[in-house]
Amino acid sequence: MKLLLLSLGSVLAYALQDRSEAPVQPGFQPKEVEGPWHTLELAATNRSAIVEGGSYRCFMIGARILGNGNLNVTYFQRNADGKCVKEFFIGEKTDTPGVYTFEYKGKNVLTFVAVGSDFAVMDFENNSLDLVVVELQARPPLLSVSPPGREAYSEHLSRRGIGLDNVEDLTVQARCPSLGS
Numbered sequence: 001m002k003l004l005l006l007s008l009g010s011v012l013a014y015a016l017q018d019r020s021e022a023p024v025q026p027g028f029q030p031k032e033v034e035g036p037w038h039t040l041e042l043a044a045t046n047r048s049a050i051v052e053g054g055s056y057r058c059f060m061i062g063a064r065i066l067g068n069g070n071l072n073v074t075y076f077q078r079n080a081d082g083k084c085v086k087e088f089f090i091g092e093k094t095d096t097p098g099v100y101t102f103e104y105k106g107k108n109v110l111t112f113v114a115v116g117s118d119f120a121v122m123d124f125e126n127n128s129l130d131l132v133v134v135e136l137q138a139r140p141p142l143l144s145v146s147p148p149g150r151e152a153y154s155e156h157l158s159r160r161g162i163g164l165d166n167v168e169d170l171t172v173q174a175r176c177p178s179l180g181s
Ligand SMILES: *[C@@H]1O[C@H](CO)[C@@H](O)[C@H](O)[C@H]1NC(C)=O
Pocket: 046, 047, 048, 049, 130
């Protein structure tokens, strides 16, 4: 019975993987995404999710691996009063290293598509399957991203069919945390 479930599980995992347009970073190591992060850009299949007031407009500040292998992601988000509020979500690890799931406005799948020493390209897919958000993260205090990071990010935007008009550059806009918040 256990074996049957296991094989059913892998068939399912295979089917899901096959359908997903978010490939995971080969040889993903959780340690590589731990520590401070700074969100440079947000991109989405539906722009309203990432503009000011949008539910996916987040400024990630860090990630920590918990004892059970889950991922604690901390970020700031502006509330309705314009104040920056610190929040976190727990990404539950899956059978695929680099893929986590969490609840936020429905079920989400987070995939680390590409990870380098100074960047991370993160793909968030809302299970309703009509929303994909892609984030480009950099390591503070240096906020530039090497050409391989930029390339991996652009490549993934094309893969997801997200055009440049659906990208928000957070480095030129009011950030969180900001002075007085
Ligand atoms: C985009 O999101 C907004 C707000 O959630 C929604 O009203 C709109 O219908 C969505 N557009 C598409 C094309 O899904």
